[in-house]
Amino acid sequence: xxxxxxxxxxPEEEIPRQWYNIQADMPNKPLPPLxxxxxxxxKAEDLYPIFAEELCRQExxxxxxxxDIPEEVREMYKYYRSTPLVRAYGLEKALGTPAHIYFxxxxxxxxxxxxLNSALAQAYYCRKEGVTNVTTETGAGQWGASLAYAAxxxxxxxxxxxxxxSYEQKPYRRSMMQTFGAQVTPSPSMSTRAxxxxxxxxxxxxxxxxxxxxxxxxxxxxxxxxxxxxxxVLSHVTLxxxxxxxxxxxxxxxxGEYPDVVVACFGGGxxxxxxxxPFLRHNILDGxxxxxxxxxxxxxxxxxxGKFCYDFGDEAGYTPLLPMFSLGHNFMPPNVHxxxxxxxxxxxxxxxxxxxxxxxxxxxxQIESFDAGVxxxxxxxxxxAPESCHAIAATxxxxxxxxxxxxxxxxxxxxxxxxxxxxASYDKYLSGDLVNYSISDEQIDKNLSALK
Amino acid sequence: xxxxxxxxxxPEEEIPRQWYNIQADMPNKPLPPLxxxxxxxxKAEDLYPIFAEELCRQExxxxxxxxDIPEEVREMYKYYRSTPLVRAYGLEKALGTPAHIYFxxxxxxxxxxxxLNSALAQAYYCRKEGVTNVTTETGAGQWGASLAYAAxxxxxxxxxxxxxxSYEQKPYRRSMMQTFGAQVTPSPSMSTRAxxxxxxxxxxxxxxxxxxxxxxxxxxxxxxxxxxxxxxVLSHVTLxxxxxxxxxxxxxxxxGEYPDVVVACFGGGxxxxxxxxPFLRHNILDGxxxxxxxxxxxxxxxxxxGKFCYDFGDEAGYTPLLPMFSLGHNFMPPNVHxxxxxxxxxxxxxxxxxxxxxxxxxxxxQIESFDAGVxxxxxxxxxxAPESCHAIAATxxxxxxxxxxxxxxxxxxxxxxxxxxxxASYDKYLSGDLVNYSISDEQIDKNLSALK
Numbered sequence: 021x022x023x024x025x026x027x028x029x030x031p032e033e034e035i036p037r038q039w040y041n042i043q044a045d046m047p048n049k050p051l052p053p054l055x056x057x058x059x060x061x062x063k064a065e066d067l068y069p070i071f072a073e074e075l076c077r078q079e080x081x082x083x084x085x086x087x088d089i090p091e092e093v094r095e096m097y098k099y100y101r102s103t104p105l106v107r108a109y110g111l112e113k114a115l116g117t118p119a120h121i122y123f124x125x126x127x128x129x130x131x132x133x134x135x136l137n138s139a140l141a142q143a144y145y146c147r148k149e150g151v152t153n154v155t156t157e158t159g160a161g162q163w164g165a166s167l168a169y170a171a172x173x174x175x176x177x178x179x180x181x182x183x184x185x186s187y188e189q190k191p192y193r194r195s196m197m198q199t200f201g202a203q204v205t206p207s208p209s210m211s212t213r214a215x216x217x218x219x220x221x222x223x224x225x226x227x228x229x230x231x232x233x234x235x236x237x238x239x240x241x242x243x244x245x246x247x248x249x250x251x252x253v254l255s256h257v258t259l260x261x262x263x264x265x266x267x268x269x270x271x272x273x274x275x276g277e278y279p280d281v282v283v284a285c286f287g288g289g290x291x292x293x294x295x296x297x298p299f300l301r302h303n304i305l306d307g308x309x310x311x312x313x314x315x316x317x318x319x320x321x322x323x324x325x326g327k328f329c330y331d332f333g334d335e336a337g338y339t340p341l342l343p344m345f346s347l348g349h350n351f352m353p354p355n356v357h358x359x360x361x362x363x364x365x366x367x368x369x370x371x372x373x374x375x376x377x378x379x380x381x382x383x384x385x386q387i388e389s390f391d392a393g394v395x396x397x398x399x400x401x402x403x404x405a406p407e408s409c410h411a412i413a414a415t416x417x418x419x420x421x422x423x424x425x426x427x428x429x430x431x432x433x434x435x436x437x438x439x440x441x442x443x444a445s446y447d448k449y450l451s452g453d454l455v456n457y458s459i460s461d462e463q464i465d466k467n468l469s470a471l472k
Numbered sequence: 473x474x475x476x477x478x479x480x481x482x483p484e485e486e487i488p489r490q491w492y493n494i495q496a497d498m499p500n501k502p503l504p505p506l507x508x509x510x511x512x513x514x515k516a517e518d519l520y521p522i523f524a525e526e527l528c529r530q531e532x533x534x535x536x537x538x539x540d541i542p543e544e545v546r547e548m549y550k551y552y553r554s555t556p557l558v559r560a561y562g563l564e565k566a567l568g569t570p571a572h573i574y575f576x577x578x579x580x581x582x583x584x585x586x587x588l589n590s591a592l593a594q595a596y597y598c599r600k601e602g603v604t605n606v607t608t609e610t611g612a613g614q615w616g617a618s619l620a621y622a623a624x625x626x627x628x629x630x631x632x633x634x635x636x637x638s639y640e641q642k643p644y645r646r647s648m649m650q651t652f653g654a655q656v657t658p659s660p661s662m663s664t665r666a667x668x669x670x671x672x673x674x675x676x677x678x679x680x681x682x683x684x685x686x687x688x689x690x691x692x693x694x695x696x697x698x699x700x701x702x703x704x705v706l707s708h709v710t711l712x713x714x715x716x717x718x719x720x721x722x723x724x725x726x727x728g729e730y731p732d733v734v735v736a737c738f739g740g741g742x743x744x745x746x747x748x749x750p751f752l753r754h755n756i757l758d759g760x761x762x763x764x765x766x767x768x769x770x771x772x773x774x775x776x777x778g779k780f781c782y783d784f785g786d787e788a789g790y791t792p793l794l795p796m797f798s799l800g801h802n803f804m805p806p807n808v809h810x811x812x813x814x815x816x817x818x819x820x821x822x823x824x825x826x827x828x829x830x831x832x833x834x835x836x837x838q839i840e841s842f843d844a845g846v847x848x849x850x851x852x853x854x855x856x857a858p859e860s861c862h863a864i865a866a867t868x869x870x871x872x873x874x875x876x877x878x879x880x881x882x883x884x885x886x887x888x889x890x891x892x893x894x895x896a897s898y899d900k901y902l903s904g905d906l907v908n909y910s911i912s913d914e915q916i917d918k919n920l921s922a923l924k
Contacts, residue, residue, distance in 0.1 A: 024551045029481055098478045099558070099853060106551070110625075128580050130853040132892065169853050173562075192644075192895035199849050199898050397651055401551060401582040401621050440584065441891050443644035446651050 024109060028271040030102035037089055040262040040295040041078075042369060043255065044085040045304050046402035050255070050368040050377055051343035052080075054330060068249045070240055072145040078256035087259060088139075090148075096173065097142045100129045101263065105271035110399035112419070120277060124268045124295060124436045127402060131196075133437030134291050135166035135251055139262035142249040143170035153246035155179045155239045158205065159233030159287070160186050160359035161193025162408065163251030163435050168202035179246075180233045181207035184227035186359040192441045207232040214336040228285075229363040230349055234336035243340075246394060252288030252360075253333060253367045260408050264434060269298050272432065279310055279432040281418050284286050285410040286314035286323060286381065287360045289367035294435040300378065308376040312379040314370070315414035317389070318359045319457040322346055323374060323381035327468050331365060344371040348467035354457035356386050357445035358406040384413045385456040390449040392416050393439065405437035405447050422427025476561060476728040482554035489541055493530075493712040494749040494821060495707065497535040497756050500828055502707070504532075504793035506782060513775040516790050522692055522700045524597040530708035539711060541593075542600075548625065552581045553600045553715065554588050557723035562851035571874035572729060573867060575887045576747060578722045579854060583648075585702055585889030586616035586743050591714035592703040595622035596734050605629045605698035609659065609684030611739070612638050612811035612859065613645025614889055615703030620654035631698075633659035633687045636679035638811040642697055644893045655766070659684040666690050666788040681739075681815040682801055686788035688879040693790075704812075705785060705819045706739030713746025716886060721750050724884065731762055733870050736863040738766035738775060738833065739812045741819035747886040749821075752830065764831040766822070767866035769813045769841070771909040772805040775826060775833035779920050783817060796823040800919035804908035808838050809897035810858040836865045837908040840903040845891065849896045857889035 032368045043049060052061035067076040078087060089097075108121040126134035136381050146154055154176050158164025164180040171178035180202050187194055187206040208215040213235035218225050225231065232433070240248035242459055250257055265282075282299055284292035286361045292314050302308040316323050333339035333348040346365040355361040366374070373379045384392075393409035395416070396402070404412060415433045422429050439446065448454045495501060504513035510735050519528040530539060541549075561571040578586035580761045598606055606628050610616025616632040623630035632654050639658040647655045656760055659679045660667040666686035670677050677683065685702070692700035702709055704768070724730055734751055736744035754760040768775050774797045783798040785791035798817040805814040836844075845861035847868070849853070857863060867885045874881050891898065900906045 022546070025484060027484070032479070069483060095476070095478075130890075132854075133538055136853075169850075172850050173853070191899075192892065195895035195899045195902070196855060196892070199846060199855055199895075201850065249497075369889055387717070394651060398621075398624050398653065400587075401625070403582075403648060405649060438582075440644065440648070440803045443647035443651075443893075447643075450647070 026109065028105040028269055028274045030270055032098055034270060035094060035097055036263050036266040037094065039089060039176055040085040040258045040266060040298050040301065040327070041081060041085055041087055041259055042301060043082040045050040045301055046199065046372065047304065047339055049082050050372045053340040053342050053368070056135060056337065056341050070237060070451040071149060072142065072149050072247055075142060075256045078259055090144055093140050097263065102267045103128055105268055105275065107275065108400055111396055114348065114395060114399040114421050115416065115423065117419040117423045118426055118428045119419040120428060120430045121419060122275070122432045123270065124264055124332055124432070124466055125435050126264060127435050127438035131162065131169060133162040133167040133405065134261060134264060134294060135163045136170065137263050138251065138257045138290065139166035139170035141260045143167065143174040143176055146247050147174040148317060149175060151176065151245060151247045153177045153179065153243060154249050155236045155246055156251065157229055157231050157236045157248045158179045158251065159183050159361050159362055161190050161197065163362060165193055165196040167249055168200035172200045179201040179239060181209065181230060181232040183207060183232050183359060186353055189357070189444060190441055207235050209235060212238040218335065220323060226355060228335065228353060230335035233334035234338050237334065237338045252290040252393055253363070253365065255367060255369050258293035258367060258369060259291045261290045262297055264294040265296060265298030268295060268432060277430045279430040281311045281313060281431045283313045283315060283411050283414045283418065283431065283433040284447045285361060285407045285436060287357070287363050287407065289370040291434055293367065293437040294371060303378065311386050313414050314379060314381045315384050315410040316381060317356050317410060318383040319356050319459060320347070320362055320460065321383045322364060322366050324383045325464055327443065328371060329471065331471060333365060334335050344370050345374060347464055348471055350470065351467050356457065358389065358410065361406040361410065382414050384410045387415050387454055387456050394429045394449065402435070403446070404441045405439040406442050408436045478559055478561065480557040480726045482719055482722055483552055486722060488548060488715050488718040489753040490538040491541060491711045491713055492718060492750050492753065493533060493537055493539055494753060495534040497753055498824065499756065501534050502824045505792040505794050505820070506610060506841055508789065508793050510564070524594065524601050524699055526605060527594060527708045530711055531706055535550055542596055549715065553581055554601050554719045557618045557720055557727065558637050560852055563848055566847060567850040567868065567871050569871040569874065569875045570878060570880045571871040572880060572882045573871060574724065574884045576884070577632070578716060579886050579887050579890035583614065583618040583621060584892065585614040585857065586713060586716060586746060587615045588622065589715055590703065590709045590742065591618035591622035592747065593712045595619065595626040595628055598699050599626040599628060603628065603697060603699045605695060606701050607631045607688045607698055608703065609633045609681055609688045610703065611635045611681050611814055612643050613649065617645055617666070617700065619701055620649040620652035623654065624652045628814050630654040631691060632656050632884070633661065633684040635659060635681060635684050635811060636759045637807055641809065641896060642893055659687050661687060664690040670787065676801065678807060680787065684789040684854060685786035686790050689786065689790045691771055704742040705817065707819060707821050710742045710745035710819060710821060713742045714749055716746040717748060717750030720747060720775050720884065721776045724830060729882045732766060732881040733763045733885040735765045735767060735863050735866045735870065735883065737813060737859045737888060738768040739815050739859065741822040742890040743886055745819065745822060748831065766831060766833045767836050767862040769808050769810055769834060769862060770835040770837045771808050771834045771911060772799070772814055773911065774816060774818050776835045777916055780823060780827055781923065783923060785817060788843045795820055797826060799916055800923055802922065803919050809894060809908065810841065810857040810862065813862065825924070831910065834866050836862045839906055839908050841865050842906060846901065855891045856887060857891040858894050863888070
């Protein structure tokens, strides 16, 4: 057997020192968020009551291509970064494809996913600005666990609203958050006005990211010394995630290759943007022709079937109006196991890029996602998170095309997290109890037409 | 903030090419295993009906210091090795100790523990020798999951007997094994004579590693083309685990340090021997004075309170008689969450080393182990397996001694696995429901005096 190189690491000194801000390079900048009352474009200061100020400035920064990573954050990155770039020989063999498949393994972060990359940054800025408490929402719990740990690290108290469905489906992630000392509340809850309103209208509401965001924002607004943090969607979150793609760019060079296709699953867009944007800049600036594929669940198809419009980021309408692809902020996604993808909208940057044809989107049904996840697990030994299964399914589609045409394309996907805490969903899949959900056009139209 | 180096990796070409066989260097070799019927010393051939032949030869090899790692196994090691050596700055700070604490992070293996190191080797040799089916026991499920994956990789069918208590406490590990295509049976079961006998005598038997081993051996003996594999205790398993210590030796040199104390948790001895033996060879051969500390649960104290004697490795008495520290093969350990440490005996090599004063042992109560695990999680961001919590607790004891004396000792421990699938035990700890178990001298004496 020949010695094939499987994993590529960067030396510690090559861990990125700056994040990449694609807003500086976009041919069409994202439209501005609007104040819902006045419909005036938002300024950074308008967001200061909710987020740490530096994060507000990052959010709306359309000029600086590179943003320095604070040394204290980079020191913490060193505990798990660089994450390995892995050549998926096992998957290639299982598929019989001539494609070269690589994945960036973000599942080796101690929290099991990419979410820590932004949690560390957000907790750091909050601490630096004198904040004492942070609050957030979480779906599957990957983000909540990461924020809980980052908060503990920087000496902040953390309160997490976890989507009720995930709170019940994935009790171990709640335990993780509690192990790090966070308060965890299933959402919708009776502890906020937003939660009460939702439960009054629908006592059996299972929660969604949109409802949990409303509750967390309300807590931040009404609690002195408390700021809100978010795990995806917003531009500053995606900014922090670009460490993934910046590392991958150097690691692909170590492997002597450059991706023809980059794939990631899509909830709000942060892991997708994180791996895609550093490569996409070479399409914009250097004439590269890489394709970028976002894989969303067919049950929550904002990119493939949503509408580009101004909409709220949360159920209760607490956020600014954001220019994005959306299914409507009252869209209630079916109970798929990929809790991190159950969100009605897409971040403003990805929305603009999709509108401009600089990226693509595909939708994946739940069973296809687990078919892909189990195939990957048996071939590569890593059980992927249900969210990541969508990226694997889209990668397999690309690899099958290569098999049909004989092309040796280079495919890179982001393994955003492992599924060790999601084994109940694998149980369901293996026992044949998993279902596909379909969303009718009427449902989508009705929900979108309800937008003010 | 200064740039402190946190993690050390080896380049792929420096992943060990040989395992270290300490039997060749021991001042007193282990006594031979005996045939229970004749009480004659066992030859490798006597074990051929149960294990792959190469593994039988490795088991009894007392002459070759280095054993080549097959290229096919080393190729698979590359998917997750080298594992990082990490300087635990966070833990040092939390303790306020002058000690330098390092840990070898085996939890980043895709199966979440060190067990894959031997599973890959055992599955490889079985396949090479024409075996079609493998069977084994598993406690917490770390070993079973690793064997299930390794079997899938080398094209073998796998049947796993999981200790009933763990099967119920840790359903996600069962799901992992099933995801890799293995058959999983809670033990004791009605599918073997050994299981039936145990259940007849005690219908509420919760299982132990000793009972599950009996069932697996019986299945191997009665099934054509099937061999038994074991996750710890035996000398060939510990041999495979020496990749841990061999890597750590090089990585400590990269950090410019050498350990004064090496710590690991102790179930059968394979993760302990894996990290300890490569360093212990320098005590034996080169006059180093490193201390080696095995951390066992106070509820299953074979090293600290057991007796050195010839005893069976399993409940039913199917194995050879092994010269080991034991609590008696019918010892039923209390239901601690560290399922991987619930075993009545210690491997023959460690038993001899302990007898000869070349290593030490400490016992850790369950609550102290979780105190240590939670402290570590909050300081280092990694939630450790309940088994590994014992190593952390023993490390903290050593670090506290350094704090008292002001000594800057270098402590290295093995983080044998993560606890992400053991969160139910953290829940219990956090809610104050966890208890300590104590074992009376009378219990131990009674059990040992029952030995033939």
